[in-house]
Amino acid sequence: MTRFGAALQKIDERIPGVGLPLMSVSQTKGVVPRSELTNTPQRAESLDAYKVCRKGDVVFNKMKVRSGAMGVAPEDGLVTYHYEVMRPREGMDARYIVHLMKSSWFTSELIARERGISAGGEHGGIRTTEVPFTVLRTIDVLLPEIAEQRAIADYLDRETARIDTLIEEQQRLIEMLRERRAAAIEEAAEAVQTKGQRLKHIIRSVRQGWSPQCYAWPADGIETWAVLKAGAANGGLFRPMENKELPETETPRPEIVVSPGDLIVSRANTRDLVGSAAVVDGDWPRLMLCDKLYAFTLDETQALPRFVAVVLGSRRWRDMIELEATGASPSMLNVSQADIVNLPMTLPALDDQRQILSRLDEQTAKIDALIAETERFIELARERRAALITAAVTGQIDVREMV
CATH class of the missing domain: 3.90.220.20 (DNA methylase specificity domains)
Structure with a gap:
């Protein structure tokens, strides 16, 4: 066990007018070019105050740490002041660091330190707290040798990718079911x-x-x-x-x-x-x-x-x-x-309205039951994903035995 701050160095590099792509941090995709998440143009008149992240840096959203909004930068880019940029020190694997930060164990350690941190505001009706690196660096973490970090990261990359693929398939199923539900409503309104x-x-x-x-x-x-x-x-x-x-x-x-x-x-x-x-x-x-x-x-x-x-x-x-x-x-x-x-x-006549509603209720009840079942499956898959990450980074499973 050692302090989290020993694994990373905080970076605050700014290059006025530099022609680097804008980057964003997604809970599901990690660090990606902003253009992959939105077509909305950048509102800031100047990018001079933006931070630079380099390929391989760990980037996280200071207001969404607990929700897993973090990742490894795939290329050099620019990020807003809401993000913290950290560079792994020698002997540290950035992928392992990100998995560690996403574990429920790390989140529980973070919650224990959140008391006294100034509130960051309200976003989407949810009260958020801005968590700077000065708080994260005090957490005592497990930092195995680099070879074991890489083995754990390789294992988690592979297994979480499988779970993510399964979740995406189930989300597509939900979209299809909702389209079918909408089609049933359109059919009911044809009268x-x-x-x-x-x-x-x-x-x-x-x-x-x-x-x-x-x-x-x-x-x-x-x-x-x-x-x-x-x-x-x-x-x-x-x-x-x-x-x-x-x-x-x-x-x-x-x-x-x-x-x-x-x-x-x-x-x-x-x-x-x-x-x-x-x-x-x-x-x-x-x-x-x-x-x-x-x-x-x-x-x-x-x-x-x-x-x-x-x-x-x-x-x-x-x-x-x-x-x-x-x-x-x-x-x-x-x-x-x-x-x-x-x-x-x-x-149409009242009796016709009742018959149409009866048929619609029968159709939508079946569809809604399938949607609820699929959403529960996704929830269980996400719980499995979180448990797997925590077990791997805390040594509860030996990834060397995993093929």
Whole structure:
């Protein structure tokens, strides 16, 4: 056992105006050219402040160490200040170092040292902590001789590649199943015409919510007051836990509480999600609409709310909604109440709607069960991958016996 800092040297090389490719760190791909992960152009006016990483350097994202965002640089390149660049000292194999850092054992040692580290901010709703090399270097680690490091790295490279290939195959299967699910929805919506009657002809009332300053955490919406978030209708499913708890200092507004059977529609979201529709399922007496959601009460002598939600999620109606959406930023587009209620929608008879929903439910239930089973398989494969890495770098398995 020795200090992690003995294996690596921190590098902070900067060459203004140098013509090197921009590099990024992916949890699954390691260090790769930024162009492989995104087509979005670089926003920085100057690259002078960027760090240089050389081929063979270990690079990690200081804010995503625990999630495994690290790897070995395949070529010289430039990285942002969010990344730490470390160069293996003599007698150290960079691949072994990366596997060691990805082990659950190393992560547990890191967690023990995170207390007292300044918070790095919130990303995607998850609180992150910036972990500099000055913290990592204090961890006591197993550093065998270089020949054994290479043997362990070779073994893990081979075995993790097999697991990663298996995971990719299962992810492709999930994509195919989701395409099949989408096709079933399209088939269900074929019975609806895009001419004649408008959606407003089957709407009895419309409500819009309210967005006060709330706590960041969700509430149950039954005993405790809460305000739904815009994502409560994403994917065509009502998601009651997509909410924020209402502070005690705010007075609740019972008139905007959702009711069973309400058709809720997102009026503000990304292009793919704006106009997402779902039906409130269950009784939520203290769950209120936010101002980014509409709640429509339908005339159920003409329309089943779930059937209308299915239609709104189909490609023909998605195209119409996205065409009407406006906004200065692609990350937040808006559709007006008029845009929604004036959508053309001539529905079949109620009995036909029920039969179509019954067939759709039967199809999607089977597909959803297969997706859930495949996702569980992927989860187990990832757990196996993590356990294998930890066992190898901590000496629990002897890789010399592995063929």
